[in-house]
Amino acid sequence: xxxxxxxxxxxxxxxxxxxxxxxxxxxxxxxxxxxxxxxxxxxxxxxxxxxxxxxxxxxxxxxxxxxxxxxxxxxxxxxxxxxxxxxxxxxxxxxxxxxxxxxxxxxxxxxxxxxxxxxxxxxxxxxxxxxxxxxxxxxxxxxxxxxxxxxxxxxxxxxxxxxxxxxxxxxxxxxxxxxxxxxxxxxxxxxxxxxxxxxxxxxxxxxxxxxxxxxxxxxxxxxxxxxxxxxxxxxxxxxxxxxxxxxxxxxxxxxxxxxxxxxxxxxxxxxxxxxxxxxxxxxxxxxxxxxxxxxxxxxxxxxxxxxxxxxxxxxxxxxxxxxxxxxxxxxxxxxxxxxxxxxxxxxxxxxxxxxxxxxxxxxxxxxxxxxxxxxxxxxxxxxxxxxxxxxxxxxxxxxxxxxxxxxxxxxxxxxxxxxxxxxxxxxxxxxxxxxxxxxxxxxxxxxx
Amino acid sequence: xxxxxxxxxxxxxxxxxxxxxxxxxxxxxxxxxxxxxxxxxxxxxxxxxxxxxxxxxxxxxxxxxxxxxxxxxxxxxxxxxxxxxxxxxxxxxxxxxxxxxxxxxxxxxxxxxxxxxxxxxxxxxxxxxxxxxxxxxxxxxxxxxxxxxxxxxxxxxxxxxxxxxxxxxxxxxxxxxxxxxxxxxxxxxxxxxxxxxxxxxxxxxxxxxxxxxxxxxxxxxxxxxxxxxxxxxxxxxxxxxxxxxxxxxxxxxxxxxxxxxxxxxxxxxxxxxxxxxxxxxxxxxxxxxxxxxxxxxxxxxxxxxxxxxxxxxxxxxxxxxxxxxxxxxxxxxxxxxxxxxxxxxxxxxxxxxxxxxxxxxxxxxxxxxxxxxxxxxxxxxxxxxxxxxxxxxxxxxxxxxxxxxxxxxxxxxxxxxxxxxxxxxxxxxxxxxxxxxxxxxxxxxxxxxxxxxxxxxxxxxxxxxxxxxxxxxxxxxxxxxxxxxxxxxxxxxxxxxxxxx
Numbered sequence: 001x002x003x004x005x006x007x008x009x010x011x012x013x014x015x016x017x018x019x020x021x022x023x024x025x026x027x028x029x030x031x032x033x034x035x036x037x038x039x040x041x042x043x044x045x046x047x048x049x050x051x052x053x054x055x056x057x058x059x060x061x062x063x064x065x066x067x068x069x070x071x072x073x074x075x076x077x078x079x080x081x082x083x084x085x086x087x088x089x090x091x092x093x094x095x096x097x098x099x100x101x102x103x104x105x106x107x108x109x110x111x112x113x114x115x116x117x118x119x120x121x122x123x124x125x126x127x128x129x130x131x132x133x134x135x136x137x138x139x140x141x142x143x144x145x146x147x148x149x150x151x152x153x154x155x156x157x158x159x160x161x162x163x164x165x166x167x168x169x170x171x172x173x174x175x176x177x178x179x180x181x182x183x184x185x186x187x188x189x190x191x192x193x194x195x196x197x198x199x200x201x202x203x204x205x206x207x208x209x210x211x212x213x214x215x216x217x218x219x220x221x222x223x224x225x226x227x228x229x230x231x232x233x234x235x236x237x238x239x240x241x242x243x244x245x246x247x248x249x250x251x252x253x254x255x256x257x258x259x260x261x262x263x264x265x266x267x268x269x270x271x272x273x274x275x276x277x278x279x280x281x282x283x284x285x286x287x288x289x290x291x292x293x294x295x296x297x298x299x300x301x302x303x304x305x306x307x308x309x310x311x312x313x314x315x316x317x318x319x320x321x322x323x324x325x326x327x328x329x330x331x332x333x334x335x336x337x338x339x340x341x342x343x344x345x346x347x348x349x350x351x352x353x354x355x356x357x358x359x360x361x362x363x364x365x366x367x368x369x370x371x372x373x374x375x376x377x378x379x380x381x382x383x384x385x386x387x388x389x390x391x392x393x394x395x396x397x398x399x400x401x402x403x404x405x406x407x408x409x410x411x412x413x414x415x416x417x418x419x420x421x422x423x424x425x426x427x428x429x430x431x432x433x434x435x436x437x438x439x440x441x442x443x444x445x446x447x448x
Numbered sequence: 449x450x451x452x453x454x455x456x457x458x459x460x461x462x463x464x465x466x467x468x469x470x471x472x473x474x475x476x477x478x479x480x481x482x483x484x485x486x487x488x489x490x491x492x493x494x495x496x497x498x499x500x501x502x503x504x505x506x507x508x509x510x511x512x513x514x515x516x517x518x519x520x521x522x523x524x525x526x527x528x529x530x531x532x533x534x535x536x537x538x539x540x541x542x543x544x545x546x547x548x549x550x551x552x553x554x555x556x557x558x559x560x561x562x563x564x565x566x567x568x569x570x571x572x573x574x575x576x577x578x579x580x581x582x583x584x585x586x587x588x589x590x591x592x593x594x595x596x597x598x599x600x601x602x603x604x605x606x607x608x609x610x611x612x613x614x615x616x617x618x619x620x621x622x623x624x625x626x627x628x629x630x631x632x633x634x635x636x637x638x639x640x641x642x643x644x645x646x647x648x649x650x651x652x653x654x655x656x657x658x659x660x661x662x663x664x665x666x667x668x669x670x671x672x673x674x675x676x677x678x679x680x681x682x683x684x685x686x687x688x689x690x691x692x693x694x695x696x697x698x699x700x701x702x703x704x705x706x707x708x709x710x711x712x713x714x715x716x717x718x719x720x721x722x723x724x725x726x727x728x729x730x731x732x733x734x735x736x737x738x739x740x741x742x743x744x745x746x747x748x749x750x751x752x753x754x755x756x757x758x759x760x761x762x763x764x765x766x767x768x769x770x771x772x773x774x775x776x777x778x779x780x781x782x783x784x785x786x787x788x789x790x791x792x793x794x795x796x797x798x799x800x801x802x803x804x805x806x807x808x809x810x811x812x813x814x815x816x817x818x819x820x821x822x823x824x825x826x827x828x829x830x831x832x833x834x835x836x837x838x839x840x841x842x843x844x845x846x847x848x849x850x851x852x853x854x855x856x857x858x859x860x861x862x863x864x865x866x867x868x869x870x871x872x873x874x875x876x877x878x879x880x881x882x883x884x885x886x887x888x889x890x891x892x893x894x895x896x897x898x899x900x901x902x903x904x905x906x907x908x909x910x911x912x913x914x915x916x917x918x919x920x921x922x923x924x925x926x927x928x929x930x931x932x933x934x935x936x937x938x939x940x941x942x943x944x945x946x947x948x949x
Binding site: 001003004011017023034035048080084087090094098099100101103105108111117128131137145169221248271272273287300305306313316317318328329339341346349352360433 | 586733
């Protein structure tokens with residue numbers, strides 16, 4: 001089956017206008033020895049109703065977050081998302097358009113992106129933001145590349161409390177691109193200022209610290225920033241939980257040079273981790289070194305305000321091998337979701353969301369750590385995630401919780417083997433009610 | 449002719465839309481929970497607007513945007529075909545959309561199975577041994593593929609190979625990706641038939657070449673007849689052959705890159721599998737590789753158990769490592785899976801055949817009025833030059849803008865760079881003959897206007913909500929965000945109409 005409208009008879013008539021009889025008459029340039037003989041080895045076509053049934057069955061094999069209470073975070077967050085977000089962002093005029101190369105008929109996408117860039121600046125406290133990157137991990141990579149510079153070498157320091165998947169992605173690119181990546185050790189779950197100081201040097205191009213960090217702990221960003229800026233290195237704030245910006249000081253306030261963040265949870269489906277939404281913001285004087293698309297305000301030939309893709313001299317389609325980055329397709333539609341979402345929360349709602357995360361997570365922390373067999377691992381302030389040691393392996397506990405309709409915490413030994421098999425990272429966002437949390441606590445009491 | 453205010457210029461203090469759960473847990477002052485110096489001093493100055501204002505605002509913005517659902521979108525190399533509604537519904541199923549990436553594998557069996565099956569299908573289409581769906585877009589696939597090639601050469605003690613060959617007609621992402629992978633670029637000339645200049649390739653090939661990156665059919669819409677010879681030459685020199693899959697809509701079921709001799713292939717699922725493009729993204733850029741490169745793929749990869757279950761398997765020792773967090777743009781992959789299962793092998797071949805027919809149909813009807821620099825049968829797209837119109841004072845950009853007046857999007861213009869006044873047209877397979885005929889009629893009319901009333905073209909568009917925009921002002925005095933007190937930019941003009949590009 002296909003979505004081809006023209007019938008075989010119409011196609012034959014079209015061929016005749018070309019002086020051809022069959023489609024093969026148009027394929028002469030494909031050498032015979034590479035022409036595919038026979039059909040592709042693919043499953044046969046399915047009708048729309050059969051395909052819908054097949055995929056509903058596949059989807060039904062997954063335990064989704066509408067069926068289970070999710071206490072898993074670790075880089076991806078279950079949020080309360082108003083209905084209005086998807087209704088507007090999925091309008092087909094946005095959904096089925098390409099990158100706005102013809103601005104006269106793309107003002108909707110361009111203006112929405114300009115509003116997105118502005119909102120990213122508003123929540124991060126930074127001067128400028130781009131139109132999005134693939135995800136938080138690759139945004140962090142782009143921050144490192146921007147600091148190292150085209151053709152440059154040198155060293156990038158990354159806190160060991162940065163999301164493990166981000167550090168793995170950084171390592172992949174560091175190896176290919178030829179810069180050195182070193183990890184800064186931890187001290188009680190937070191980035192060790194002493195270890196940072198020991199590693200900082202003239203070769204250091206960037207220092208990457210996550211806020212709140214992977215364990216949910218609120219880092220002392222001003223202290224780490226001051227140490228970093230005692231050298232020429234750039235200070236990069238990585239953020240995986242954007243709700244934190246409702247209550248925590250924004251990176252602009254502690255003089256971060258670059259913010260690389262994961263913005264998917266701002267109104268987008270969690271979607272098994274993708275597509276995600278890389279946020280990237282920086283200082284005004286770093287504008288020309290910034291990767292990714294930018295939308296700017298201008299004026300049309302009738303004197304009206306309008307928007308265009310701008311400063312494209314940084315980008316691959318103009319600069320080719322001299323581009324600041326190779327990114328072309330980005331996450332434009334997810335940026336529209338985030339824009340509608342942030343508008344919907346607004347000034348009050350964004351703060352309230354952050355406050356709710358803190359309060360609900362601390363209520364859960366008090367309840368969970370009061371259980372016999374559970375003790376906190378760290379004693380530092382946290383946002384909406386906290387690490388605890390259980391009396392049994394996390395894998396076993398999570399299996400038992402799943403039978404009770406609960407998705408348990410992240411097994412920290414997946415990335416931090418020194419924490420052991422019993423260490424779990426729980427997440428409680430604004431989407432978990434007191435009843436949800438009490439259910440978790442009751443279930444854990446049964447299980448442990 | 450109108451403008452829509454920015455959302456920051458709307459609303460009033462105290463307005464909001466979204467509601468959260470009632471605060472039902474005991475609360476403590478924030479200052480008791482978090483260090484004072486870590487707290488935000490001033491609220492993020494987000495807009496304060498009601499739900500009806502938001503709905504009207506974004507509805508108005510959508511009405512100021514043109515998508516495939518609104519009309520013909522012949523944007524060359526972008527494959528702007530119809531985006532099936534079924535794909536959206538499947539991606540919206542809670543079992544896919546409401547899944548946390550770090551859930552245990554036994555809670556995500558359907559998701560892993562879908563990725564596993566999609567990888568199998570993409571491998572079959574490309575003629576490759578194994579696919580990873582991790583890359584987020586075509587350019588991400590390119591850098592991933594180049595890192596795989598780099599790791600392969602290093603594993604053979606040939607880490608000295610530091611050069612990537614790229615045809616002069618290539619997409620801009622190719623040289624940018626190669627640079628990012630720390631390679632030097634050598635550009636290969638295009639020959640008189642529109643393919644790779646084999647003699648020039650022979651001159652450039654040596655023991656330092658890591659790879660040749662090619663698009664086939666290339667950006668001229670021309671299938672390179674010498675591909676088998678090119679592959680042989682590259683491999684003899686110890687290099688690898690990389691397939692830029694931006695134009696894969698031309699080859700499904702007709703020829704497989706693996707059979708042509710390619711070692712790495714990337715797909716642009718937002719193009720070929722119509723997932724859709726979302727105004728600039730998200731895409732997905734899976735790569736497939738030949739058997740000798742499988743050990744270098746990023747992980748994790750989906751694996752099938754003996755009992756029919758599925759799990760994510762960590763990559764082996766030789767893997768380049770992960771290229772992003774989690775597994776890839778999963779909901780885009782769901783759409784691509786839906787697309788491929790709907791079509792089946794016969795349907796996919798018809799897709800490519802019809803795309804080729806539609807392109808040739810347009811090319812045939814336009815080549816008498818517009819210059820066709822490489823006059824031969826095209827694949828799924830073709831490139832015209834507006835050099836005759838330019839001689840009358842009407843540029844490719846003017847023609848693009850004039851097309852907008854007729855309710856059509858414009859072709860890609862000024863690309864590929866090797867054709868002056870290039871107009872790159874890709875109709876795709878999902879357009880009716882009537883739409884194609886209408887496009888022909890409009891293009892012929894615009895040519896006529898270039899002779900009789902060129903100002904109608906050079907001052908176009910006339911019917912859009914805004915006219916030509918001042919690109920120079922935007923770049924020279926960048927305004928990249930709204931700030932309090934900003935008045936809309938108005939008559940601050942820097943260049944005359946018609947010069948902007």
